[in-house]
Amino acid sequence: MLRAKSTLLSFSQIKYDVKDIKLAEKGSKRILWAEKKMPVLKQIKEKFLREKPLKGKKISSCLHVTAETANLAVALKAGGAEVYLCASNPLTTQDDVAASLVKHYNIPVFAVKGENNETYYKHINAVLDIKPQITMDDGADLVTTVLLKRRDLLKDIIGGTEETTTGVVRLKAMAKDKALAYPVIAVNDALTKHFFDNRYGTGQSTIDGIIRATNILLAGKVVVSAGYGWCGRGFAMRAKGLGAHVIVTEVDHLKAIEAAMDGFEVMPMREAAEKGDIFVTLTGNLNVIGGSHFPLMKDGAIVCNGGHFNDEIDLKALKKISKSVKNVRDFVDEYTLRNNKALCVLGEGRLINLVAAEGHPASVMDMSFANQAFSVRYLVKNYKNLENNVHIVPEKFDNEIASLKLNSMSIKIDVLTAEQKEYLNSWQFGT
Structure with missing residues (x-):
């Protein structure tokens, strides 16, 4: 030591x-x-x-x-x-x-x-x-x-x-x-x-990490959010606010409906892989972006992870189908696939908001x-x-x-009156 x-x-x-x-x-x-x-x-x-x-x-x-x-x-x-x-x-x-x-x-x-x-x-x-x-x-x-x-x-x-x-x-x-x-x-x-940290914290800090690592303009880009839990909601909201077109992928029916009602396109990752410019995993699950998805992506697509562990992106599968890997910028590794497309992985697939930014x-x-x-x-x-x-x-x-x-924050709120408390705690009151 x-x-x-x-x-x-x-x-x-x-x-x-x-x-x-x-x-x-x-x-x-x-x-x-x-x-x-x-x-x-x-x-x-x-x-x-x-x-x-x-x-x-x-x-x-x-x-x-x-x-x-x-x-x-x-x-x-x-x-x-x-x-x-x-x-x-x-x-x-x-x-x-x-x-x-x-x-x-x-x-x-x-x-x-x-x-x-x-x-x-x-x-x-x-x-x-x-x-x-x-x-x-x-x-x-x-x-x-x-x-x-x-x-x-x-x-x-x-x-x-x-x-x-x-x-x-x-x-x-x-x-x-x-x-x-x-x-x-x-x-x-x-x-x-989770209501604040995961939604507002992850939403802002994930985008902060992506921008610091790449200096990319999000406006006009197709951004794919893998997952629409609290972290996914926050990220999708912030990406949309910066002018991105956001696609959401999900496995949960209720969350998928919510994403659609919030104005986002919802589709399987296999379909989203062909459309996205930037991909962010926010699921907490394994190999959300896998070997079958990488060859479908656009040349120059950016892939990163906003979840805790680095297993949401199958980097082993990506390496197997790549001819070369080189570091092109701090926290940016460029994988050149056998089909000659180049994909950029940020922060070695670890949570980008703390790898490239300050969380x-x-x-x-x-x-x-x-x-x-x-x-x-x-x-x-x-x-x-x-x-x-x-x-x-x-x-x-x-x-x-x-x-x-x-x-x-110097914010004050109302306090229930005795009458209101009685009303909320009773069942006798009706129309």
Whole structure:
């Protein structure tokens, strides 16, 4: 592990693995900038600092190492927790933020942007080595590692949280197989998380990543959104707003109807493959764009992924039918097919909003990470009463977070009168 010579906040005495500790000053500016846009989490941090609800608890977190995540880690530490952080994706770490967390906040971080698969899992094991009471996941790799390879840790773990749709899907599969060995709260399923984070955050940040990687004009382009869940809805909405013609592919009948009613063309991927200029996968599933689709695409088509894992695009199949692969621009690899068409894959098929850009705006992550903080506190108080299953975030947290967010935006709303409450709670009233 890297070691620093400075004794600032005793960070030289902790284990960590970051790209360059000298990047810390730049990272500090990012963290403080994000904090200004995260007023709800800031209020929670101040409350945690007074009450210390997480005192003595060890938290192993596997999240995207960004300025927003840094503010969550700082809030948890303010609550009395010992927080260790690793990356939930090899290409999404902001190296300067990782350095600042170590140097300025004495929080051990194990994350380097561009780390290989071996290092990725080495870092996961490094944060698990503290024998945590709580795991905090974005994709469920921590839970999976514990269940498959580190079962000795289960005696100490009281619960966990999960940040993203893909992770919740994996966790529900574990629960169905009776493999989930401790309770996990699906933070992703809170309304103040997926309704805003997935729709507005993913919608904007995915387009931000595509534009930063390619500098392409979206107006007039045919954009294919694979999936019309909350992430797909947000992305399609934003692409349409920038002048793109949007096609949606789906496997869910209800979502397909919704996409059609929202004004988008809906068709199978095989048909869309011939029409699209830009393809974005937002499904959380495997090989959504596969070997049969690539030869049908236009010369110069752009393919990228907005989902958590890099298996939504079948890159192995693409490589098999390609004559050559070359990097033509940062985060852009050009595959030349045997039919001489060239296809551009962005960010090695990993989630483009964090690979080529900065991920969701801090004001959106404010609500997502407020849910994380409340959920961890809830676990500490209630874990003995929770089954080894996937649990929803209590509704009262959603309402409290929404209220705090509205206050921070100086927005006021009406309050029900006593008469209105009586009407809503009765059945006797009629026409």
